[in-house]
Amino acid sequence: MSDVTLESLTKAYGDEVAVDGIDLTIRDGEILGVVGPSGCGKTTTLRTIAGFETPTQGRVLFDGVDVTHVPPEERNVGLVFQSYALFDTMTVRENVAFGPKMHGVPKAERRKRADELLAMLDIAELADRRPTTLSGGQQQRVGLARALAIEPHVLLLDEPMTGLDAELKTRLRDEIGGLLADLEVTALYVTHDQEEAMAMCDRIAVLADGTLEQVGPPAEIYRRPANPFVANFVGSSTLLEGVAENGRVDLGFTELPVAAETNGSVRIAARPAAFELGSGPLEADVADVTYLGDRTRLTATLPDDTTVTLHADGIDGYRVGDSVPLSIDEQRVHVLETD
């Protein structure tokens, strides 16, 4: 395993810029999540690392070695797709042994390696089956085993769980996350599901329109989003306009002490959990109620007509038109720099 560095990576298709000057490092042994809305360039980034796209500008380095123009088959990169892309004409074992075979590993050894990986992924009993006879989750395990069999520099996973049902997704997420951590695999995990990224990845990179918005550990991305886009894309946030002065922010209807050194007009990102219902200096009118089982999501209007999203306990019976008292937990808001 090794680290992967992208240096001002740019990929354009004619006038269409898919990736625009990304600088990013996947550290040795870490799982880096790449999230972003569709069309943000995350798949292009992955394909560029794999070698299926040559960047218009910039470089791709594996352990400091420039591989920008090395063809994919010589990069030793593991690929796992959403659609599995298993080889239907081969058995599961042959699928897994395919990579070692291409690398000239002798027959007995590659068979042994395949069987080990299948055992590790808990599908040893499927070794002689055809991929088309397997369930989606089983196929994805085979896909992962196949990609790991070449002991790749970096493992690239392109929305590997998108086709699976919710329960299986959660189980596989924990299993695979644990396995990749144990094997100390360097991995790039592309997904549109930020919850999945938070659960599985050591760090998360947020992309939008081909540019890198923020990169950091999940908690940091969630608690201290760098800009309004990240604040809204990773979890939901309410953005409040205010004026900061001497460690306090004046929101118009209330003032908050915040740990930020900026002065002047700022924006505050407040997670739903930042609003405490039941008591407080603020009054909000409930505009919409969505019952979600374990909790209720409320949309409420503050005195200055700002709309906020907040969560209430599922058993509290709020109704549209109710007026609720509200306070803001200053520990849970984050000041965004405004430009």
Place this chain on the structure above:
Amino acid sequence: MTGDTSPRADDGSTAVENVDTVAVAASTTGSDGGSVTAARNRRWSWAGRALSTLFGRPIVTGIVAIVTAFLTVPVLVAFVSSFAESGSGVLPTGFVTLDHWRQVLGFGEYGVRQNAIPGLTYSLLIATGGMILNVLVGVPIAYALARYDFYARNWINTFAILPLVPGLILGIAFIQTYPEHGRSSLGLLAGYCLLKSPYMVLTVQSSFQSMDLVRLEESARSLGASWPRAVLTVIVPQARRGIVAGAIITWTLAAAEFNFTHKVASGSPDPFAMFLYRNIATNASYLQSAAAVSVYFLIVVAAIVVLQLLGKRGFSTAHQ
């Protein structure tokens, strides 16, 4: 996906058969003739049922029955009467005689005793050669068209799947262009290949289109396979059904290609198409023609069976 359905084909086909037999039972009792009475019984719920709902299906079914009969009856009659002693009257009479078969194959006791076997063998070899050439020419371009997006792709596609020059005209042009080789086996081979290539390209292409070509190719290459190796060891085996189907079509079409052969063939050995022409158009009796045509039917059926067995062998082991 070709690969997706292939291993399940066995289970699937038995299920289809079951449905068929149920459907036969249902349609004889209900949906066809019975729908009129059914409608009368349930008139209260369908105040004014449209005529098409009542009669559309029986009429269309009738048309299909007539079409099926039109296409199959002459084939069956020709085959059956090739064993008959007399073909006059509504139905052939006097079974079973192999005289006509012996006659057309050149082992008859009277008439022209030209042995047809060398010609047949020659034609089958040429057709096989054309088929192999077609695989070599058609599969690559079908892959390029299905997998990649490139300049003028649509034009090349149209050009590759539609026969450009009819056989008759190609034949005339061929012998003038290549006076030395035009009438040779090589000429026949090249002509058959070009004339029948659209069928190969089309069938293989549709097989490719049902596969996730980009990801399969990329998976294989990321695992260390060079591009040619990825295509040959991963893509081509998965498209095997389409290739076999294309091979069957191009072979059977080439085996008795007439329009081109008629203009190009030199006469020795006499290609199969000319054998048919001789036995249909010129000095042959009605029943002799029947035998000649039946020889062709047999060859086509045998070819289909052989090629399908060849193609299926990989798949049947694939089930376990």
Place this chain on the structure above:
Amino acid sequence: MSVRKSATASVRRIATLASTTARPTTERERERRRIAVLCLPFFALAIVAGFVPLAMLVRISFAEDTIWMVGWSFGAWETLATTPAYRRVAWNTLWFVGLATAVSVALGVAVAHALEKYDLPAERVVVAAVSFPIALPGIVVAYLITVLLGNQGVVTNAIATVTGASALDLASATAITGLFLGYVYSLLPRATMVLRGTYAAVNTQAEEAARALGASRWETFYHVTLPEIRPGIAAAAILTFRSGLAIFGTVLILQSHQVVTLQIHNEISVGSYAPDVAAAIGLVYVVFIVAFTFVGLRFVDDDAVEV
């Protein structure tokens, strides 16, 4: 100046394209080389076996001496343009093939519809019946028509037995109706093949919605199904018409209608040897079908033309 500049620029671009294709460094360039390699065998075959002979055909049509193909003359084209008989052949061909196409496509719609929508008894028999005639050469089709309608034909003799008329009077295989049925025999399977593909892609839920909204079967077909299969019908008509124009074996044996292929054949037969005229007719024919196909395809989605 600017023309020369743009010319050198494009020459340079082509040179770059050629050199990067030969020695690729980026994945895009490698891909271009792959495409070139994949298309190469086909183009080699098409040039050797298709374009060069076609070019030769042009030469023949202008040849003064048709034995040695030397000298230049517009004689063949003049003959073609001035002889009314050739116009009649063209008209004969167009209406006859057009009618056969219309009948074949209409029947093909019925067959494809029934195969897709109905639980037909013996569905496999029907599928086999409409599939295998594609492989039959025209001369065999001609013979099969005589099996039905010839002097010893099944239908002829059956009618003769019932009505008491003479079988020889009833035989219609070598009449124009017999030839017409021969054309339908060859073309119907082609039309059906295209239409079955189209029918497989029809949105059945829209049809069910229409039925649920109170449309009769015919109204559903007319308002929902037909618009969906219209591109398929157009594609089937184009392919069927093209195939119909190329039919030769059937008409060579039955001989009851002077169509273009038979005319070309006659031009190079012993007795009236005129290969230059044959070549000229052939060229007109090829140009016509190419133009017809491309014009026709502009009205259809390209994907629909999948036999």
